Amino acid sequence: MTESLDATLSPTEFLDHRSPVVREFVDRALAGTGAATDTDRAVALYYAVRDGIRYEVYDADLSRRGLTASRVIERGAGFCVHKSIVYAAALRAVGVPSRIVYADVRNHLASPRLRELVGGDVFRFHSLTSVHLGGTWLKATPVFNKLLCRLYGIKPLDFDGRTDSLYHPYDEQGRRHMEFLTLRGEFDDVPYSLVTDGIRQAHPLLFASTDRTAAGSLVTEAITVEGS
Template identity: 70%
Template sequence: MTAPTAGDRLLRATEFLDHDSDAVQALVHRVLPDGGRGMSDIERARALYYEVRDGIHYEVYGADLSREGLKASSVIERGMGFCVHKSIVYAAAMRAVGVPSRLYYGDVRNHLASPKLEELMGGRVFTFHSLTTLLLEGKWVKVTPVFNALLCRLYKIKPLEFDGRGDSMYHPYDEEGRRHMEFIRSHGEFDDFPYDLVVGGIRRAHPRLFESRDTTARGSLVADATGQDIPA
């Protein structure tokens, strides 16, 4: 019997990257009805990138950080989450179409958070910011399908694009030339979501962010930006 390769391992369904679930399969089918037949892996990756970036609303408030709530299927069904949630969905979707994926975590300094969010986070350093890494055309690339276009407009941040060949990480400056986000520490890459490491790390670093053990404080990033709730 041939030993499984690293690529085989990074295509498996896992507890959190549950791409064999109905919810993940439905998302992929909606974007690629025939599974992307005739498309390259890069074309599939780009199509699913924009679906996750803009189809799942980015929201830090009211986020479910339970084990069940962090499964890709649960995030899709809820239709919202922040970087940790959305990166899980994208990694699962890419495995569903045969592209090896992993999850990457790093601490970032965010210069454009709202005063309310800064207070809850205890400053401008956000721990365990998440993105996805993909193996495309023999090269690993970092991909961040996180901040959706609506919030980019409200916060005057350039939407992050992905061409399928180069790393897609947060632009360092916003539309007005102000610094937006910089990576200051890496926690590495993982084959599945390291629940205790990431959720435990966020709880320790940002205790005021949590309303309960598994749920972040109530609020709305749209409301923070505009002073009123606007549908996502």
């Protein structure tokens, strides 16, 4: 039976790909790339999200408005949950089906302060994006931008539109980096209460308020550790 992809192309509250903000982001990302196929466009948009939206877990907005693709683009920053939403919305904007994926992961290279706020090295509801290309679903992770990867000694994740793009298990020095523990599922839209309540319950110290995470800077923390 042929899979119906209608729900994975539709605009939603969070994947608001018909908004002018998302459309402008997509047009800017594809300008001058010569992207002629779905795969070309999916790859170009991957890098636009990976390096054009700054990865930052601090001062992140987890309100309903804060988790819309248009708002994340306006802020220009967010962590995995936010960036996966932007990528999924951007894909739908060019007619490529997408879903949001959630999993629990162990991050061995988190900064000391982030480990304290998270309560260890296991992060609940890590997010990535599922992309439908060439008749199959691929997983892509447009999360850590180049600067952050360089500062933390992690190889940036690439995506070729043909194979999965997941976190490498080791960093450039051969140290353990990230491993997947539990796949929580794929969703046509953001299951808001499931995700936000789950993150708050698992990592209460990370939050400065109901909807916003604690203040700080991953770049500053990386530079401080590197210089100490």
